Amino acid sequence: MKNVLVLLNARAGTLLDIGAESVVGQVTTALKAHCEKLDVRLVAPREMRKAIADAAVGPHDTVIVGGGDGSVSTAVAAFSGSDRVLGVLPFGTMNLLARDLGMPTEPEEAIAALSTTTPRRIDLVALNGRAFHTLSGLGFFSHMARAREEVRGHPLGRMVSVVIAWFRALARTRAFEIDVVVDGRRERISALAALVTNNAFGAEWRRRRMDTGTLEMHLVEDQGALTKLKAGAALLTGTWRDDPGIRSIVAREITVASGRRHTRAATDGELIRERMPLRYRVLPQALTVLAVDKA
Numbered sequence: 001m002k003n004v005l006v007l008l009n010a011r012a013g014t015l016l017d018i019g020a021e022s023v024v025g026q027v028t029t030a031l032k033a034h035c036e037k038l039d040v041r042l043v044a045p046r047e048m049r050k051a052i053a054d055a056a057v058g059p060h061d062t063v064i065v066g067g068g069d070g071s072v073s074t075a076v077a078a079f080s081g082s083d084r085v086l087g088v089l090p091f092g093t094m095n096l097l098a099r100d101l102g103m104p105t106e107p108e109e110a111i112a113a114l115s116t117t118t119p120r121r122i123d124l125v126a127l128n129g130r131a132f133h134t135l136s137g138l139g140f141f142s143h144m145a146r147a148r149e150e151v152r153g154h155p156l157g158r159m160v161s162v163v164i165a166w167f168r169a170l171a172r173t174r175a176f177e178i179d180v181v182v183d184g185r186r187e188r189i190s191a192l193a194a195l196v197t198n199n200a201f202g203a204e205w206r207r208r209r210m211d212t213g214t215l216e217m218h219l220v221e222d223q224g225a226l227t228k229l230k231a232g233a234a235l236l237t238g239t240w241r242d243d244p245g246i247r248s249i250v251a252r253e254i255t256v257a258s259g260r261r262h263t264r265a266a267t268d269g270e271l272i273r274e275r276m277p278l279r280y281r282v283l284p285q286a287l288t289v290l291a292v293d294k295a
Contacts, residue, residue, distance in 0.1 A: 001035040001085070005060040007051050009067030010042040012091035014107045023066070026111045027089075034115050035062070052078050061085060064114065064290070068092025069269035073132060076124065076268075080131035080286050085119050087290035093152070094269045096134040100207045102292030117290035122210040124286040125198045127267060128279055131286065133198060136267040136278075138256070139176055140193035140220065140232065143169035145266035162236075170232045175222035181255040182217065192228050193220040193235075196254060196280050203241040213284040217249045254280040 006027055008015060015023050024040050032038055039060070043051045048071050055063045056078040065075045066089035076097070079086050089110055090098035101117075104110045124131040137145075147165035175190050195218040199210050218240070220231040227245045234243040241248075257277035265274045 001031075001062045003037045003060045004031060004035040004039070004062045004064065005055055005058070006031070006038070006040040006064045006066065007043050007048065007055065007071075008041065008089075009045055009048055009071055009091065011045045012067050014066075014091040015042075018107060023107070023111070026108065027064075027066075027114070030111050030114050031064075049074055056082065056084070062087060062290070064089060066091045069094050069096060072097055073268045073270060076133045076287060077131045080124055080283065083288070085288045085290060087114065087117065089114075092269075093148075096268060097289075100134070100210060101289055113292055114290070117292055119288050120211075120291045121285040121288055123198055123213060124283040125196065125215055126279075126281045126283055127196075127265070128274060131283060132268050133287075134268050135195060135197045135201075136265050136280070137193065137195040138178075138263060138265055138278075139191055140169055140173045140228075140235070141195055142264045142266045142271060143172040145269065145271040146264075147172075149271070166232065166236050170228065173228060173232075177258060179257040180217070180219075181257070182249055182251045183253055189219060190222040191219055192222050192231070194218070194256065198282070200250075204238045211285055213282055214250055214252060215254065215280060215282050217251065217254050219247045219249070220245060221247065252282050256280075 008023060010020055020042055027040050052075050062085040064087035065071050069092045072088055075086055088098040088101060088103060090103050090105060104113055124133055127136055144165060147168035151161040151164050173192055175192055178189055178191055180187050180189055197216045199207050199212050199214060200216055201207055231243055231245045234240040240246050255277050260276055262273055262275055265272055
């Protein structure tokens with residue numbers, strides 16, 4: 001690393017818990033011996049998108065973003081296809097990308113781990129032309145994203161909020177008709193849930209590889225109330241790979257169409273209104289990231 005910029009969301013929960021100045025000090029200590037030039041900035045949430053956009057055309061060869069899934073997703077889209085290196089500090093709720101890059105979940109450990117990371121090329125997926133890093137879901141998954149927002153900060157803790165969100169999402173889930181085109185093959189499906197993932201996930205929602213140049217589509221087809229309950233439980237507990245009610249397809253391009261002009265898709269932790277049809281296409285090794293050496 002030569003010229004490093006660190007953008008910290010000043011209102012991220014971690015910074016509020018530990019103290020912004022303390023986090024800045026820890027980041028500076030962890031990185032200053034490993035780069036020629038270091039710039040650590042606290043950024044107001046409303047300014048993060050602009051700060052990331054400016055960094056995409058700025059002089060820094062490495063940009064590290066500390067914030068939630070929204071900030072990370074913005075940076076991934078901004079740096080896709082560029083020669084800049086993206087680092088992620090998991091200061092959000094789900095931290096999907098940081099987890100698969102081997103970053104510790106505890107803030108202090110994640111900051112310390114920055115000095116042990118190495119650059120790695122990973123795949124991205126384009127949804128209607130916009131790059132994302134991990135997953136995009138319809139049906140049950142979009143309801144789950146909405147319900148998680150509703151119960152965020154529940155007084156009984158994170159695990160209780162996840163269970164409450166699961167029950168709400170399951171109650172709201174109804175079958176929907178979609179036309180799915182996978183690498184040119186069309187199929188009409190009555191689905192309860194559809195999930196497109198960047199590379200293959202294991203049973204515990206973890207990726208061993210992020211550079212295979214493939215995506216997967218996981219479908220829960222409408223086969224009655226019992227199927228919805230069983231598949232929902234399997235998704236919550238991480239045993240979905242063994243559930244016969246969940247069908248998985250490997251592809252490089254997937255199109256999802258219906259009679260609607262728009263739909264809600266939960267993409268990398270954000271619920272986004274998307275224009276139909278949804279066109280998913282793998283972008284092989286489109287981003288360089290800082291990852292902890294798994295060896």
